Amino acid sequence: MLKEHYKVYEEKMKKSVEAVERDFGAVRAGRANASVLNRIQVDYYGTPTPIQQIAAVASPDPRTLLITPWDASALKGIEKAIQESDLGINPQNDGKSIRLAFPQLTEERRKELVKQIRKYNEGGKVAIRNIRRDALEAFKKMQKASEITEDELKLAEKDLQKMTDDHCKELDKLLDTKEKELMSV
Template identity: 85%
Template sequence: MLKDEYKIYEEKMKKSIESVKNDFAAVRAGRANAAVLNRISVDYYGTPTPIQQVGSVASPDPRTLVITPWDGSLLRAIEKAILESDLGINPQNDGKCIRLSFPQLTEERRKELVKQIHKYSENGKVAVRNIRRDAMDRFKKMQKASEITEDELKMAEKDLQKITDDNCKELDKLLDIKEKELMSV
């Protein structure tokens, strides 16, 4: 019975790791990557809409992204959304499309990005630990209600700690990979 409960919490932890992976993908590493636009929404007839849903995003060379909106009237809105984001790139609007030129990363900017990914990783670990805490609270309630024994509670605590440690180690691995990527570009 407890194994099914573990799976629920393990899935929640995996979702937290996926969220951190998505955060990492949005951190640019000196080359053009459409994932940096994932968090930017454009006001499309009063509805915040992701840029990828209002136009096409292409990468003609490793340091450039070109956004071509399907509705030409959105050029200004897309440009404004990019300027207001934390992307740190000035869009160039030529009347038909918007170009984003990614400059070579400076050492200072790389260090800022590394701090940012450390924050994302730590937030992921906090989320994983919160899930463990919620699971333990649930198991303690089950034990108080005599649904599980004290031995089963101790076993659950040990198993949950192992699952939590494994997920935290995975976050550390992802962090190391992303940090090396940022520092070597």
């Protein structure tokens, strides 16, 4: 019976790891990549909308992204959303499209990006620990309701801690890989 409950919490932990992986994917090492825009939402007629849904995104060269909205009225909104994001790149608006020029990575910028991915990593670990806490509370309630024994509760605590440790180690491996990628480009 406990195995079914474990699966639910393990799935949640996996989703946390996948979310951090997506965040890491949005951090690019000096190359223009449209995925850096994935998390940016534009206020489009009062609705938060992803840039890719209201504009064509092209990469004319390795260090530039060209964003051309299908509706010219969205241009200012896209520019504002990029400026307010944590992208750290100033958009250049020519009246028809927006250019994002990705600078050559300096040592300082690499260190900023490493800090950013470490923050994402820590956020993922906090999410995983919160899932563990929720799971423990659920198991304690089950024990109080006499659905599981005290021994089963102790076993569940041990298993949840191992699950938490495994997922946190997975996040650390992802972090190491991404740090090496950022520092070697």
